[in-house]
Amino acid sequence: MTDVVALRPLSPNRPAANAPRPDTRPPGAAALWFVRTLACAPFLCMLPELLAAATGRPDAAAALSVSTADVLGSASLLCFMLMLAVTPVHTVTGWTWHLPLRRDLGLAMFATAMLDLVIAAATTGDTFDGGVPGRIAGRSFLLVGTLATVLLIPLALTANRRSMRRLGSHWRRLHRLVYVVWGLVLVHLLLLFDLGGPFRNALLMSVPLALLRVPAVDRWFRTTRTAGRARALRAVVVVLLVATFAAGFVPAVQSFVTAGRGALALQPEGN
Ligand code: HEM
Known part of the structure; x- marks a missing residue:
């Protein structure tokens, strides 16, 4: 096959071959990889116990x-909440660099929840x-x-561009299942x-x-942000929302870290 790019003549504006390459990494690439690496932590924590088994x-x-x-339960919850935060963060800030995390964190949640289910099915006979x-x-x-x-299975299986193209408008409808999962997770924890x-x-x-996600709130943030209006009010609302989120997120992270440390040391909390 002819390499079209290689045959293209050098333009006068084209940098010399030995010129330093401009940094083409998108902004936030390091942050994306940081979050993706963190999402592997629950599997790492479970590894000693899985190897012992x-x-x-x-x-x-x-x-x-x-x-x-x-x-895995607390990791699954954290991945889910961070995934759900991707769109609101876009609404408030207008950032787009973090949007790939919606899919990545969704898949991480799926993997942790599935592993939780499989291990529970195999090992909790003493309790249930x-x-x-x-x-x-x-x-x-x-x-x-x-x-x-x-319910996460169809979501994970269709979390790719090919499925989006194939399913067309049904894709959005299918992915509304996320709201059902959200409700079920809250009920799971309420019952427990x-x-x-x-x-x-x-x-x-x-x-x-x-x-x-309330349409009126979403619209207010988008229109005032793009028009540069109500800056002080927006800042106050954002601080209140972030503080409320952090009031749940920080103890949830602490509980994951405590459980993860116990699992890594082969000394789970309940033993
Ligand atoms: C979407 C999937 C799920 C999420 C997000 C989730 C989340 C959680 C969270 C956050 C906890 C509290 C952990 C802690 O003590 O800090 C928990 C506890 C628990 N989960 Fe789930 N869970 C999920 C699926 C499952 C499944 C499939 C099972 C079993 C079939 C299960 C069984 C349990 C049990 C038995 C506890 C109580 C543990 C205890 O006694 O402290 N969960 N879950």
Whole structure:
């Protein structure tokens, strides 16, 4: 095949071959890779326990059954909330460099939730009766968690440009399932923890993200930002929204770090 680019004559404006190349990396590329690397942390944390189980260590299944919900459940929630934050951040700031994170964090959430489900199905027999069905759906909070995870399958499978082209307008409708998953995750945590702890954290993170999706709020932010109006009011609203999100996000990260450390040291919290 002819290399068209190679045959093109050198234009007078073209830099010499040995000239330093301009930096073509998009702004925020380092931040994107930082977040993508962080999204691998839950798998890294689970690795020692998975290896211990693979090598037949006697207490490995018990350790896995404790860590899976604590490490993978909290990681899954964090990935989900950060994924849901991508569009509101665009609405408020107008940034676009971070938009690829919507797909990346969605896939990370899918992977952590699926691994959570598989490990729960294999190892939580000591806690839940009824074999595999009992371990993944024997209680209402398990059933809701499993349903949320299963609903992620079509979303993950179609999180690519080819599916977007093929499904056309159905793609958007299908991806509205994200809102069903959001509701199910909140119900999963409400059933498990009542109004406290992880449920409260998830709710605090959800409120600003949901508010910024209200069409009137979304429109107000976009129009005032592009027209450069109501700067002080926008700043106050953003500070309040970020503070509410952080009030849930910080303890959720702390709980992930504590559980992750325990799993890495093969000493899960509950053991
Ligand atoms: C979309 C998927 C899911 C999300 C976002 C999620 C999220 C969470 C979170 C944040 C916690 C609290 C962890 C902590 O103690 O800090 C949790 C706990 C728990 N999850 Fe899930 N979960 C999901 C799916 C599942 C599935 C599929 C199962 C099992 C079939 C499951 C079983 C549990 C159990 C048993 C706990 C309680 C752990 C304890 O006693 O502290 N979850 N989940």
